[in-house]
Amino acid sequence: MGEIKTVVDRSNDLTINTATGKITIDDIINAARGYLSKSPTSRVLWNFLQADGSEISSDEFQRLQRVVSGLPAASMKRKIAVVVSREVGYGLSRVSQACAQIPGVQAEYHIVYSLDEAMAWLKEGEERKRTSSDSQG
Secondary structure: OOEEEEEEEHHHOEEEEEEEEEOOHHHHHHHHHHHHOOOOOOEEEEEEEEEEOOOOOHHHHHHHHHHHHOOHHHHOOEEEEEEOOOHHHHHHHHHHHHHOOOOOOOEEEEEEOOHHHHHHHHHOOHHHHHHHHHHHO
8 A cells, every 4th residue: 555745845835745655546636635725836746756556547647637627726837747767657657747738737747767857847947036036126
């Protein structure tokens, strides 16, 4: 049995979901509902490096996207980085990315094998925002 722990870092506008063990689509849905139900951040990291989602089907990912698109916070623009360790995980993440094109979900996805690469992508544009706001003040 798997689990997903969620940590919200408001100072960096970042939610980190870390999955371990054999996870199901319901585990992912519950985690997504949890962080999207209360003042969600604009950047989200899903860490699946220690998780096994090999039994999750593409139909289940479509169900995930339907559930998420029905949440009020789904219309908020966000960046979502997904980190996976195995080819099967990468394939399922790509299915999820394709399903995310459902109307109402305003997310840009990036699927990688490295936490460092995921964090770098999530932080892209951050320096420009700081520089821009510093020069305005």
